[in-house]
Amino acid sequence: MSRALKIVFLVVSVWLGFNAGAQTTANRELVVFTDRDYCISGDTLWVKIYVPNELQQYGNIVRLQLESQTGNLIASRAVKCNNTHTEGYIAVPDSLQTGLYFVHAFFNAQRNNGLLKCIGRSVYVYNRFDERIDRLPVVENKTSVIIPESAGSQIDINLEDPDYHRRDEVKGNINTGDNEFVFMVASARIIEPFSHENTGFMNFGMKDQNVGIPEFPEKDGVLISGRLSDKETGDASTELVLLTVTGNETYFDYYYPDSTGQFHFFLPDAMGSANLILQALAEEDTLFDIELTPNFMSAVQQLKFDSTFVNPKQSEIIENTIKGTFFNKLFRGVSISHNDAFEMSNPYGIPFYGIPDNHIVPELFIDLPSFKEISRELLIGFQYRERKDQLTFRMLNYGQDRFFDAEPLRLINGIPVFKNSFFQDLKSTDIASIDLVKSERVFGDLRFTGILAVSLNDKSNSWLAQQPNLFQLKVPCIEFPKQPNYRPNAKSKTQPDTRSQFLNSVIEPAGSWPFSFQLSDVKGDLEIKVEAITKSGKLYRTSKIISVQ
Structure with a gap:
């Protein structure tokens, strides 16, 4: 949940409390x-x-x-x-x-x-x-x-x-x-x-x-709550949690859990059963558990x-x-x-990272056998570098006319990816489209040094099983x-x-x-x-x- 949603929640809570006192x-x-x-x-x-x-x-x-x-x-x-x-x-x-x-x-x-x-x-x-x-x-x-x-x-x-x-x-x-x-x-x-x-x-x-769930007024959407904890100790964690809704490559959100590990997301206009991808991020190799909190009275x-x-x-x-x-x-x-x-409209009207600088459809070009070849032939302003056993990506910063020092946000089917090896074996026939954003983008209080967004023809996301600290959950939303x-x-x-x-x-x-x-x-x-x-x-x-x- 972004900082803006928290502010709205506090304002609405105060308003509801005032009105509740005025009601019979x-x-x-x-x-x-x-x-x-x-x-x-x-x-x-x-x-x-x-x-x-x-x-x-x-x-x-x-x-x-x-x-x-x-x-x-x-x-x-x-x-x-x-x-x-x-x-x-x-x-x-x-x-x-x-x-x-x-x-x-x-x-x-x-x-x-x-x-x-x-x-x-x-x-x-x-x-x-x-x-x-x-x-x-x-x-x-x-x-x-x-x-x-x-x-x-x-x-x-x-x-x-x-x-x-x-x-x-x-x-x-x-x-x-x-x-x-x-x-x-x-x-x-x-x-x-x-x-x-x-x-x-x-x-x-x-x-x-479930006292950890806030009294948030659900308007045309549902509130999803859960808890992040250290897998080994069971202690609450406050590391950043990312949310992606599969089947809707344009939707992305994040939340910093409180001291008890509680996090909350609001899914607007989400109808049916949503497949959620929740990821916990940490600099170390800590393993986490994520458990959703049932909304129950x-x-x-x-x-x-x-x-x-x-x-x-x-x-x-x-x-x-x-x-x-x-x-x-x-x-x-x-x-x-x-x-x-499952149906969920795009609340932004465009991808959450904004309008891309380049939108590439590989099927319009000659077939290429690897992502290395795709980057060389089709992705202008994108660096694919192999040094020993390490693979790094860099995106051109148009504003400074030089490449960013840090890697871009990498997405596969709208899901953040933190291992570049997932891209290596992708052929042009595997890919529906590629978006490149060659500038710094800000989402809430997150900062991205460029965006690489790859949309695959195969939406099954079988590659997710190889990612640590990633949880796939099916969550019922608004009933059809x-x-x-x-x-x-x-x-x-x-x-x-x-x-x-x-x-x-x-x-x-x-x-x-x-x-x-x-x-x-x-x-x-x-x-x-x-x-x-x-x-x-x-x-x-x-x-x-x-x-x-």
Whole structure:
């Protein structure tokens, strides 16, 4: 992180502290809505989050989390707000054991707010390999459970037909009329009795699990934090850390860690999963370790738990639900597939080192067998010198009409390189382009005596494995927008359809909202539900339950 970002961080922190004192404490909580009360391990849990106007000063990136009852972070996502709400999903690990879990959210800039609260949700996860479930945990201290007020007199759920059978189409409308609701979610699902009875909204007091992360407001980007330490002693190190994002040769940043070894980087407009290259620099041959710090706020510290028996009927329904999920995946596939897509715009508009003095495309010239030949034939103002076993590079300084005494910053695919031997065997057919900067360039408080930037045709960066103190890390950034698919499979007429979720939509707080969905082969009680929140932060709920025969 450059010095400018630190200054901005301090200014914004002071501003946020002033404004926080001027705000009232009413209705300053994120509210989490889930599309179901339970998941089978390997499922995708879809989430909607209400963001009050009072919280939008903290940025537009919400941290969404799934936490175990023992306080372990299971999964997290960074999602971007859209006006008063945001949507996202959590891919529930396939190996996650049966138990009670919690979904909650926060803004990074809230983490040192003192009493940080969130209205989250509890959900059960049933491991798909469990043959029979006899006991399950429940929340003991009911004061944390929020029971929404009835909205039966304000919200009407009307159906065209009172009776339904498997694979019927359900049609109706939701009338909200005039009210004080600011956010509403409509959902429909087959009831699993145990989770339906024992889950719901939870009033969480959040606790910071990583005090080293600053309360930086994430706006159109994500904050990445970590710690640098001496590999041999484990002591914190303050040596310079360089950051490169592969797949974006124009992005570069650096940070001097504090006395505890903590460093922080902000990735603007980074979408998807980023491949980060972190390098620790030191004059000696010291080896370092770099460990990223999970951005985690725990919400279960104040909760106490008990366990209760699952009656035979409930256990049978859970067992059938697990089997149904297996068939659903077999015939529909997984709803979220693994995706390594990554997008990040260039915040500078040009390469971070500025406009190059020369841009060379080797394929426009005769093929050359080594970088030595390339430098002699194509790189004007660049010296390639071999003395005994030592290879040195020098760049011409146009301003002084002489060569710099120190070596230039050397880049391969945008990644700093400190061993010239990596360039020796490069042929012109290996290289897409070469940039030369023949002047002193300044980036923050770093000074470069010229730039040699080589872009290879091969972007796999396999050569990185030979570099010491270099760490390749895959980091999830802002989640790409995705929508759940509750519709039946196109081939469902000839294949079993075991869907249990049919609807989960944000609806307008006033007026009439029509809905329709097709039922599956699953029989049981179907709940059509509307959950709403008012300007004052009160939760309301109304539902209609029908029997599917």
